[in-house]
Amino acid sequence: MSRSYFHLHLVSDSTGETLINVGRAAAVQYEGISAIEHVYPLVRSGAQLERVISEIKAAPGLVLYTLVGHELIERLEEACRETGSPTLNVLQPVHALLRSYLGATSTERPGAQHMLNAEYFKRIDAMNFTLAHDDGALPDDLDEADVLLIGVSRTSKTPTSIYLANRGLKTANLPLVPSMPLPPSFERARKVLIVGLIASPERIVQIRQNRLLSLKADENSAYVDRESVADEIAASRRLCAKYRWPTIDVTRRSIEETAAAILDLYREHRLKFIAT
Template identity: 70%
Template sequence: MPNRVHSYVHLHLVSDATGETLIAVARAAAAQYASVRAIEHVYPLVRSTKQLDRVTTEIEAAPGIVLYTLIGAELAERLEARCKEYGAPCVSVLAPVLNVFQSYLGTQSTPRIGGQHVLNADYFRRIDALNYTLVHDDGQMVEDLEEADVVLIGISRTSKTPTGIYLANRGIKTANIPIVPGIPLPPQLESLSGPLVVGLVASPERIVQIRQNRLLSLNDRDNTAYVDRLAVAEEIAFTRKLCARHEWPTIDVTRRSIEETAAAILALHKEHRDA
């Protein structure tokens, strides 16, 4: 088949549930093609032929790659037949994985739409973690820090809050404590025995850049100390010394995404829990 060079590609993501699995897979694949912009068309909760017909009409209007997770065989076959008519490649994201499971386990799967979103104990554990994390953001409610799984510390703009929320979605109760010049840290922090304490740091240049953008968005041009490189470097040095004194691990988030930072913390948390 001839190579097709596009500056963009339409990605049609068809799901009978929320579409989260499809979005994650599609973005992971699209990220490997830096010169191509993926235009996502997400169709969640497609569970009838009428709904599917609306989807295929849109696929015909903007042909591209079609990925789907449809449990019902009739809908899947109908989608694949239409895509074949349009010349649009169509792939079931779960089919190869389910085939491996079936071959290894020697048994058929039990089709369940959105089965990963069932309201089980794990789901409620994640909700509980999210509630805890939101209440313990930015140094609040330090009286019960011992109940946390992870406590993040760091200076302003080291992504403590978004990292904590990401961890909460993985079921990890996360509190975060800001390190602010001239303001003492809560005494509860240094006496923790259960939670894993992790320091987040970054290069002074990166912190200054983010803080400058923050001040611009707030239309605040007077807070020069907040973006002074030497002052920022001192804040980072203080964080590193504090963590070294207590043997708390540090993670440099300068070039890390939230997901990468969270993955590193999850690995540290597993080691901490096992120990």
Template identity: 70%
Template sequence: MSRNFFHIHLVSDSTGETLLTVARAVTVQYEGISAIEHIYPLVRTKAQLEKALDDIESAPGIVLYTLVDQDLNEQLEETCRNLGVPFLSVLSPVHSLLQSYLGTAATGRSGAQHVLNAEYFKRIEAMNFTLLHDDGHLPDDIEQADIILLGVSRTSKTPTSIYLANRGLKTANIPLILNVPIPEKILQARRPLIVGLVATPERIVQIRQNRLLSLNADEDTDYVDRDTVAEEISESRRLFARNNWPIIDVTRRSIEETAAAIIEKYRERRMQDVAI
């Protein structure tokens, strides 16, 4: 199927991450159409904006922007109108809603969401902890974790852990190996929320085969044997059931969906602890 392309210009006075996330979340919904992204971060002067406007004139398309400075806003909008290209201030509808509800105006600080506050340092600390505790490393201080993820190989433990760390949660992940007991310290852990990740044997085999292909490794191994993988999954499920650990099937879940389910379980756990 041939694809159609269009230009999308993302103009931001901050990092541009918000615009890029919104743009990709929407454009992916249009099958057969791809966006050619032009990103202009940290646009805070007229000279910087002029560069973006020149590109927009050279390659007309949709313009999405987040600019706090009113003069820059007006210059961008006037140029877009003159060029006949569609434009939208992505955060304006949200600001309008909040302002009408809260009865107060926004402060108008560029990149205010990226200030170095306590939440930022919490995420950095969580990321450092998570990287040091990836794939079963350093289990001795496991009681300091907020969350422990258990699962056989290729159940998305590492990327899910990284995502949770970005949300400020110290996350360790432990691989489960057939007929190999897990560290006793995991069984004794009381503070962390322990979550078991599973998937269908077919999905695990598929991911493992792709992994071996990327490494040019021999595929004649129990690692991708369907019966062996099914036994791994069954044993992991029995382990989770014996210890009453919540289970999440990641077969058809994205990393974001898996992390959201874990965060919800973590919040429920914290609320229970407070109630006690």
């Protein structure tokens, strides 16, 4: 099947993360078609916009933008009409709905969501904690964590932890190793939400084999033996059932989907903890 391509211009007065996520989430729905992304972050002056326009003229395509300055918006849309490039102000429908519902007007501050407020520093603090508590490191202060992820090797504990940290949750993770007991700090932990990550043996074996291949290591160990891996996963299920820790099967979940499920569990956990 041949693949076709189109130019996707993403123009932002901030980091461009919103546009990248929206553009990719939409483009991936079209089989056989790929976007050639052109990302222009921090576009806040006329001179910067003119450089963007010159690139759009050189490679016309679809233009998504998140600009708040009226003059910049008018100039961009005028240039796009000249090149026949469809444009969409991605946040405009959301702002219109908020204005209608709230009966208020927006402040039009470029990059306002990235201002150095308390939420920003909370995320930084969570990221520092998470990196210091990766792969079972420093387990003695687990009750300072918001979330603790456990699971056998290759269940995406580290990337999920980092994603949660970016959402402001202090997240530790601990690998479950056969015949190795849990640290004593687990018995003392009360506030932290403990979640078990599991996956099918076939998926774990596949990931581990790729890992060993990249390391040029022995591929005949119990680490990649299907029966041994199945025993590991069964043991992790029993452990979680013993302590009534929720589990999430990550076999067919993306990191984002796994994190979303954990965030829901965390909200429920916090409500119960506050109530007691």
